[in-house]
Amino acid sequence: MTRRHQNWGWFFVSPYILHILIFTLTPLLISLYFAFTRYDLVNPPRWVGLQNFSRVIKADQTWEAFRNVWVYAFMLESINISLACVLAVLLNQKIKTLSLFRVIYYIPTLTPMTAVTIVWGRLYSPKGGVLNTILGFIGLGPFMFTYSEHWLEIIAATVIMCVWKGVGGSTLYLMAAVQALSEDVMEAADIDGASPTRKFFKITLPLITPTIFYLLITGISGALQTFEVFYLLTQGTGHDMYVVNSLIYKMMWGASSDVGQASALGWTSFIFIAIVTYAQKKYEKKWVHYDA
Amino acid sequence: MPNNIAMNSAPAEKQVKKPNFFTKRRDYNIWGVLVLALGSIIMIFPFVFAFSSSLANNAQDVYQMRWFQGWNWVNYKTVLIEAEMFKYIGNTLIITAINMIGVVLSNSFIAFGFARYEFKGNQAMFFAVLCTMFLPGTVMQVPMFVMFNTVGAIDTFIPLTIGSFFGGAGTIFMMRQCYKGIPGALYEAAMIDGAHPLYIWARIYVPLARGFIFTMCLNTFRGCWNDLFGPLIYITSDSKRTLSLALANFNTKYEASGDIPVLMAAAVIGMAPTIIIFCFVQKQFIAGMASAAIKG
Structure with a gap:
């Protein structure tokens, strides 16, 4: 095909060039500018240098928010992915009824977080909530769950709910990875008399590490930006529990708008996320096998 | 002779415990399926709870888990x-x-x-x-x-x-x-x-x-x-x-x-x-x- 004809490519990708200009580069530059100004959406922005950053770094609330979201992200993703690995292998057995299970495990991922928190709020409720009733039968509890005053208990309860809601999604990806494994390897292991547990740890798990790595990178950076679940679960419980994005929400869309500080916190969070992603990429070689 | 060996060992096999539900040979793992079944009950539970509660008469029925006592479709209205x-x-x-x-x-x-x-x-x-x-x-x-x-x-x-x-x-x-x-x-x-x-x-x-x-x-x-x-x-x-x-x-x-x-x-x-x-x-x-x- 002729050179000129290939230029039709530019025509087709042009909407994305607009996307990058309008919805990526412009907001990034604006946000970088705002981070160094004081701006409340009404009066014009005023240059204040590094003041926003120093205010963000000095506030205890910021570090609490970072602690909360980091604990949440690592707890959520480690449970989510290890559970998904087991489920993916179990769901991959060749029985007809399993397709029903596959659907059941996937259904919670389809539901809106707003509705999920309404339901789980009643399950978690300390005033005769259903989970406390059930745990009471086996002599446990009562727990306060998300109504607790202790941050770790709130996060643990949130993680349980989010694993319930999200594990089906990771399982779907890992199931595709398990299905793509060659049958020969498994048959060879069978002939050698390897136990199911040994096959899982020595063959399946190493071979699906690329997918695990992908889920880990996207999952952690997604969880570090979580907002909805903490906003919904802790509103109305009387305890303020902030993650980074709900702090940004409060600064920007709370009683008054502090665009400068919200931008500064946004960039601080961005830098941390970038570091985590880079670190994961760096240690990728140590445990991810691409040579299968 | 392979045949003889098989016949000789036949009485011995009878003494081996008859395989029950869990030890029977299958081409899938029964424990795995049981775990999956238990898990799917947990996955389904909040939905059943939500649906039955949405039809309940009052909050008391919800909290005491008296499920499907009322069919108040009026709640949806x-x-x-x-x-x-x-x-x-x-x-x-x-x-x-x-x-x-x-x-x-x-x-x-x-x-x-x-x-x-x-x-x-x-x-x-x-x-x-x-x-x-x-x-x-x-x-x-x-x-x-x-x-x-x-x-x-x-x-x-x-x-x-x-x-x-x-x-x-x-x-x-x-x-x-x-x-x-x-x-x-x-x-x-x-x-x-x-x-x-x-x-x-x-x-x-x-x-x-x-x-x-x-x-x-x-x-x-x-x-x-x-x-x-x-x-x-x-x-x-x-x-x-x-x-x-x-x-x-x-x-x-x-x-x-x-x-x-x-x-x-x-x-x-x-x-x-x-x-x-x-x-x-x-x-x-x-x-x-x-x-x-x-x-x-």
Whole structure:
């Protein structure tokens, strides 16, 4: 095909060039500018240098928010992915009824977080909530769950709910990875008399590490930006529990708008996320096998 | 003689315990299936709880787990008519429909450029697409709001829909893989016949990729239906609220009043549509997601 004809490519990708200009580069530059100004959406922005950053770094609330979201992200993703690995292998057995299970495990991922928190709020409720009733039968509890005053208990309860809601999604990806494994390897292991547990740890798990790595990178950076679940679960419980994005929400869309500080916190969070992603990429070689 | 050995050992085998339900040889792991069954009960439990509570007579029945005691469908009527949930569902459907059109048009269009043309800068542009995929939304929300605020688009559906008409990185990536799987000879044959590139895109490539486009539509539906953050910051007037946003406000309002069954009815209304649609199309959907996962 002729050179000129290939230029039709530019025509087709042009909407994305607009996307990058309008919805990526412009907001990034604006946000970088705002981070160094004081701006409340009404009066014009005023240059204040590094003041926003120093205010963000000095506030205890910021570090609490970072602690909360980091604990949440690592707890959520480690449970989510290890559970998904087991489920993916179990769901991959060749029985007809399993397709029903596959659907059941996937259904919670389809539901809106707003509705999920309404339901789980009643399950978690300390005033005769259903989970406390059930745990009471086996002599446990009562727990306060998300109504607790202790941050770790709130996060643990949130993680349980989010694993319930999200594990089906990771399982779907890992199931595709398990299905793509060659049958020969498994048959060879069978002939050698390897136990199911040994096959899982020595063959399946190493071979699906690329997918695990992908889920880990996207999952952690997604969880570090979580907002909805903490906003919904802790509103109305009387305890303020902030993650980074709900702090940004409060600064920007709370009683008054502090665009400068919200931008500064946004960039601080961005830098941390970038570091985590880079670190994961760096240690990728140590445990991810691409040579299968 | 192998036969003799087999016959001799036959009486010995009789002394071995007759395999029971757990030790019987199967081509699957019975413990695994039992674990899965137990797990699926846990997965289903909140839904059954929500549904039975939405029909309950009062909050007391909900908390004491007297399930399916009443069949108060009137709770649904309260949510839909009195709390005007119909209006919010309507808003959500409008936003969802616009987004679906935008997502399908833009992504199938942009990905075609990346997949079929070797123009100078293709690689560099595609790298830019991948970079935007890893850009956290955290840093974008505030300036986007300021931008929409400057052009006076707050409290309209524009901020919630316009982005979809310019493509999304992840979808472009998977759509490009999908086009690459279609033989390039098709394109060249059509071109020799004098077809316009736009015609080739719309009449040959888009129909061939309809399986993936279908998955794309479902994902967009789910995304719009479940989105809370967008409506939360951009919608201020009650008449323009989406279902998700209305539910968030419902939670605070009805938890205080203690009318748990009505609250649960609202939650069921929020969860039901995506689940029902999914149950009808789950085969295509799971296949589409899985193939995207492998190729991606």
